[in-house]
Amino acid sequence: MKLSTRDLIITALFTALTAVGGIISIPLGPVPITLQSLFVILSGLILGAKLGVLSQITYIILGLIGLPVFAGGSGGMGSVISPTFGFLIGYLAAAYVIGKLTEKNKSLSKIIYAVILGSLTIYVIGVPYFYFIFTNYLGKSINLYGTLKFACLPFVPGDVVKASIAIILARKLIPRLSKYLN
Template sequence: MTNEQRRLRMMIITALFAAIIGVMAQITIPLPLVPITGQTLAIGLAATILGARYGTLSVILYVIIGAAGIPVFAEMKAGVSVLVGPTGGYLFSFIPTAFFIGWFLEKTSFTIKNALIANIIGMLITLTLGTVWLKVAASLSWTEAFAGGFTPFIIVGIIKAILASWIGILVRNRLISANLLLTIKSA
């Protein structure tokens, strides 16, 4: 397989993960300020499976598609107004979160233990940046922002981090075994 074919394959997989994030975003549990969604699980999966470069690119593509008006954000929302609204900080935070998870795994090793560490730290990155944005965008006090944008997501976030780590490493190993995914050394 040529380098061009490998890159094309990775671009297709990257686009597929952007679509998976959009589909998982529609799995929601409504809360007063910010819903619990499946998109954070999908972000963890993308970064755990694809690594820093392609995992981050899949998230950037997802944000661009949503900003362009395709309803891929939670609750079938789309547009720049969502990105500048109260939940926009969470959407933007997915980019450094995906990068960190992939980077951490590339610098250590793609094991379930390391993936769990990376995904839990990634969850904290998302919650921290999202909560700061929520405070500013919704004109909330720090207490209100923390109570509505951080605290309700800790337990669910840990569960999603466990799932993303376990499923992500399992799928990554199977894709590599089937020669369908580039490893970091050949990327």
């Protein structure tokens, strides 16, 4: 994939936004509340599948090499064994799904559908990873209800709000940015 300077700049912008979204975090048990998913959704909607994923890959690489860009200012290779790392992997899939579904059709109904599916993708990857690390690596006992209680249910209302904000922002930004992104 050949990238223009413009592609690199806007991709870096969404990498930075995701990092800032992670640093602004509210601890809520083992999974903090952050603004990251807002920027992941916007990366897919505005950048499309390839650049959206690239922005999230870059974000994860920056964190894994030790920059404190993950939730609460953490980073480093040890993050892989954090119960929350699965949500970061989910960001890759969500950016791709949202971008792929809206690349050719940015109607409101298509955007809403893509955002719902992308947001669910984060949970589908993040929650089982949380369970796996929590039980197998950390050696703690937790059942399905406990996993949902810690890694899913408290976050759904906030994620609905963030997804709604992303949809509203995308509907305003996409027409204005289309001349720069195409």
